[in-house]
Amino acid sequence: MEQKRTKEEYKKWSQQQAPRTPKARNLIMAFFVGGIICTIGQLILRALLNTGMPKDDASSLTTLFMIFIGAFLTGLNVYDDIGRVGGAGAAIPVTGFANSIVSPAMEYKKEGYVMGVGARMFLIAGPVLVYGIISSIVVGIIYYLVTR
Amino acid sequence: MGTRLGKQTIRLDSKPVIQSWASIVGAKEGHGPLGRYFDEIIEDEYFGEKSFERAESKFLRETLAKTLMKGGVSAGDIQYIFAGDLLNQCVAANFGLRESEIPFFGLYGACSTMAESLTLGSLMVEGGFAERCVCITSSHFCSAEKQFRFPLEFGNQRPPTAQWTVTGSGGVMVGKAGDGPRVVHVTTGKIVDMGITDSNDMGSAMAPAACDTITAHFRETNLPLNHYELIVTGDLGIHGKNLCLKLLEENGITIGDFYDDCGVMIYDQKKQKTDCGGSGCACSAVVLAGYILEKLSKRELNRVLFVATGALHSPITVQQGESIPAIAHAVGIEMV
Numbered sequence: 445m446e447q448k449r450t451k452e453e454y455k456k457w458s459q460q461q462a463p464r465t466p467k468a469r470n471l472i473m474a475f476f477v478g479g480i481i482c483t484i485g486q487l488i489l490r491a492l493l494n495t496g497m498p499k500d501d502a503s504s505l506t507t508l509f510m511i512f513i514g515a516f517l518t519g520l521n522v523y524d525d526i527g528r529v530g531g532a533g534a535a536i537p538v539t540g541f542a543n544s545i546v547s548p549a550m551e552y553k554k555e556g557y558v559m560g561v562g563a564r565m566f567l568i569a570g571p572v573l574v575y576g577i578i579s580s581i582v583v584g585i586i587y588y589l590v591t592r
Numbered sequence: 593m594g595t596r597l598g599k600q601t602i603r604l605d606s607k608p609v610i611q612s613w614a615s616i617v618g619a620k621e622g623h624g625p626l627g628r629y630f631d632e633i634i635e636d637e638y639f640g641e642k643s644f645e646r647a648e649s650k651f652l653r654e655t656l657a658k659t660l661m662k663g664g665v666s667a668g669d670i671q672y673i674f675a676g677d678l679l680n681q682c683v684a685a686n687f688g689l690r691e692s693e694i695p696f697f698g699l700y701g702a703c704s705t706m707a708e709s710l711t712l713g714s715l716m717v718e719g720g721f722a723e724r725c726v727c728i729t730s731s732h733f734c735s736a737e738k739q740f741r742f743p744l745e746f747g748n749q750r751p752p753t754a755q756w757t758v759t760g761s762g763g764v765m766v767g768k769a770g771d772g773p774r775v776v777h778v779t780t781g782k783i784v785d786m787g788i789t790d791s792n793d794m795g796s797a798m799a800p801a802a803c804d805t806i807t808a809h810f811r812e813t814n815l816p817l818n819h820y821e822l823i824v825t826g827d828l829g830i831h832g833k834n835l836c837l838k839l840l841e842e843n844g845i846t847i848g849d850f851y852d853d854c855g856v857m858i859y860d861q862k863k864q865k866t867d868c869g870g871s872g873c874a875c876s877a878v879v880l881a882g883y884i885l886e887k888l889s890k891r892e893l894n895r896v897l898f899v900a901t902g903a904l905h906s907p908i909t910v911q912q913g914e915s916i917p918a919i920a921h922a923v924g925i926e927m928v
Contacts, residue, residue, distance in 0.1 A: 448842055451787030451915075458788070458796035462831055463752040463868065470749070518745050527747015534747050543747050551743035554643045568746060 470531050477530025481537045485510050507538055514539030518546040544568040594718045598812030600779050600805070607774035607928060608717040611724070611767045612663030613881040616655050618733065618759030621870075621878065624859045629882035630760070631658055637734055637759065645679060648732035648761075649688035651874075652677070655761035655881075656692065656728055663724075663765045670694045670765070671722035674709035676701060677730045677873050678757075679739060684730050694726070703827050704781070704902030705729045706762065706877040707921035713766045714775040714923070728763030731872030740791070740907055753793040755829045755855060755871035756864075762877030764885065773888040773896075777924035779809040783904065785917040791903075791910045795832025795868055798901040801918035802828060803839035805899060809922045810845060821893050823847050824884065825920070826876035826900035827855035829868030854879035876900040888927055895926045 449457060488509050492502035514537075517523040523543045527534040534540050548567040552560035566573065595603045615630045622633030632654075639647040652675065660666060673692065676699035677684035685698055701708040706729045713725035734744060736757040742748055766775065784804050788797040802825045810817065828836055833853040840847060854876045855869035880898055887893040901920040910916070 449786075454786045454800070455788060455796075458793075458799070458831075458835055461834060462793065462796065465752055518747075521745060524745045524747045528749060530747075531749045540747065543745070547743040547745035547747075550745055551738055568742065 473529055474531045474533030476533065477526060478533030478537060481510075481534070481539055484513070485537070510538045511542045514542030515546045518543045519550070523547075541569060541572070544572070593720075594715070597777075598808070600782070600808045601812035602715070602778050603813070604714055604718045604775055604778065606718050606768070607776055607926075608714045608766045608768065609770040610773045610775065610885060610925065611765045611770045612659055612772075613762070613764040613885045614655050614658035614662055615762040615878040615882040616651055616658065616760055617874070617878050617882075620733070620756075620864060620866075621758055621760055621858055624864060626858055626879065626883050629886055630878060631882070637732075644732055644734040644738065645683060646687070648677065648679070648684040648730050648735050651732065651759070651761040652684055652688035652728060652730040652763075653692075655730070655763045656689065656726060659726060659728070659763040659765050663767075665724065665765070667692055667694055670724050670726050672697060672713065672716055672725045673728065674699055674712050674725060675728045676705035676709060678702065678736050684732070684735070685728075688730070701900075701919060701921070702902030702904050703731075703871055703873055703875060704900040704919050704921050705873045706880060707826070707898060707900035707923050710764060710766070710775065710898075710923050711778040711780060711921055713764075714778060717766050717768055724765055724767040726763055726765050728761065729873035729877045730761035731757050731759070731874040733757045733759045733872075736872060750867055751792045752867055753790070753795060753829075753831055754867045755794055755827065755869055756859065756866035757872035758827075758858060758870045758875040758878060760874040760878045762874060762879075762881035764881055773885055773925050774928050775923060776926045776928075777809070777813055777922075779805055779812065779922040779924075781805040781920040781922070783917045783919050785915055787915045789910070789913060789915050791905060791907075791916065793831070794827070794871060794903045794916070795829040796835060797903050797916040798828055798918040798920065799832045799835035799839060802826075802832075802836045802899055802901050802920040803843065805920040805922050806840060806847075806897070807843045807845060809897065809924070813924075817845060817847060818850075820895045820897045820924070821850055822884070822895075823851045823897040824857075824879070824899065825851075825853045826902070827869070827871040828853045828901055829855045829871065830861065831868050832901075857883070884925070888925060891927055893927075895924070898923045898925055
């Protein structure tokens, strides 16, 4: 076709007319959904501290509770709806991390427990783990050098 | 024997007849604006099977059975079947039709497959090599998400240019005689790549291909623009439809009053939260086999240009940063 535009011009032209991401609404929803998830975590932490549990144990147990809630809601087909509304507010807390591992595990169960669930479970979480661990090592080295 | 009108277009002088058609869709499509036109609506996304891939094969198999039944013929009366889908190695068609005992051509034209199969089936009949051919495609939201995007239960946000893969299957039977809608022209598309790399924006990638094929169709057939009562593209969605109309206008083709897009027609975008609309092989197939052919056979429409559009990428090429090539094939269907 005799194109009236170069590829770059076409890309720009089509993007100008594309429907926009509702940024304000997404930001507000992320704030509230993320806030609600963190408030629930805080309530669990307070309840555990009230039983006289040491702070380190209580915060570890809170994380476990939150992971369970994320995984459970994924299994109930609810977390994807929370994620659709809450965006980053639902993805960043540890519940979102649980969702990113449980959802491929559910999806690939048909391909078997080894090549399906086992191999695909970290499809989404894998990069987060790899770069999370690398950056923690880098930060650890810097911390060691600075405080030595 | 057909007359070549130009580089891309053939006029079919015997005007092969679309003798029967059938469509089976999933729940979301069935509850959409075109719901009442489909033959069957399946509420269970597994269709009683144990995986989405098997469910998609069943959609295709059942649609074939329905197409044959409505045409009053058996599998033995069909000389060729042209079928395709979106899954790797076209497994929905391969597995769905493995017991059919009909000579089989597996096609991959992404979401343009319905027009591709209808083109080839009609040419086979026009050439005298077949009394009857079946042209059929399928897609399934769940199997397509799994292959092209994220697991279903993963809580991500869909960008506003995203489209929703249609669950279902549509099929037509083309033959020599009868009084149904007839295939009069076929215009085969060229691959067009305008450098779009975002796989969540298929409308932008495919609009230039649709424009290219529609322009070629009118140039080579010399038909007046108002020859068709409906020109319908496959799955450009709201965004792509808008782009396609503007691109066509730049080529001097103003068809705004009688142009629509199957992806826009099949869902109620606001109520059903499908963003830019429907996509997938079944999108154009079920709108053709459900709505368009029904309207033609009742003579509520007399001449339709059916232009199915496809994005010819894979998840691997997208990850490697390649742009998305696109294609569109046009089939002129008329009541004579």
